[in-house]
Amino acid sequence: MKTSLLTLAALLLLGITRTLGHGGVELGPNGGRIVEFSKNETVHGEVTLTNGQFHVSILDKDMKPVAVTEQSLVVTGGDRARPEKPKVEVQGGRFVFSALKGDDYLLVLQFRENPASKAITARIEFDAAICSACKNPEWLCKCSSEKEGKKSDTHDHKGAEKHDHEKKK
Ligand SMILES: [Zn+2]
Numbered sequence: 396m397k398t399s400l401l402t403l404a405a406l407l408l409l410g411i412t413r414t415l416g417h418g419g420v421e422l423g424p425n426g427g428r429i430v431e432f433s434k435n436e437t438v439h440g441e442v443t444l445t446n447g448q449f450h451v452s453i454l455d456k457d458m459k460p461v462a463v464t465e466q467s468l469v470v471t472g473g474d475r476a477r478p479e480k481p482k483v484e485v486q487g488g489r490f491v492f493s494a495l496k497g498d499d500y501l502l503v504l505q506f507r508e509n510p511a512s513k514a515i516t517a518r519i520e521f522d523a524a525i526c527s528a529c530k531n532p533e534w535l536c537k538c539s540s541e542k543e544g545k546k547s548d549t550h551d552h553k554g555a556e557k558h559d560h561e562k563k564k
Pocket of ligand 1: 536537
């Protein structure tokens with residue numbers, strides 16, 4: 396596992412040590428969101444947003460870019476009740492599609508390595524709100540990995556004394 400010194404420093408600064416390389420948001424070489432496009436970590440996607448366009452680059456197991464050839468991507472997203480399927484094009488060896496309306500929606504990416512392979516589904520909760528801690532949009536925020544999708548398996552800290560504001564002395 397590679398961890399840059401900068402990332403390590405940031406993690407230490409935040410006092411987060413136990414989430415290293417486990418769950419949460421992973422950022423790629425271009426600062427994009429890393430999604431898993433394989434069952435065995437051999438293919439990844441890096442999702443970036445530029446001028447209203449999402450770009451999805453394919454990365455190999457060493458996070459080196461792979462040009463899109465026979466791979467395909469189907470995107471579904473937006474309002475859960477009325478999901479949209481933005482048109483995905485290939486430009487400069489990567490997938491490109493237009494951002495959907497709104498600042499907060501789910502993107503479902505269905506990736507196929509080639510026409511014969513099974514689709515791998517990756518999900519991104521897109522959230523354009525800026526994180527006050529890291530100044531990244533929430534969908535690219537590493538600090539938020541603790542907030543979502545994780546069971547509170549931290550040490551059993553019983554908050555018995557929480558409602559002590561009526562304490563008389
Ligand atoms: Zn953050």
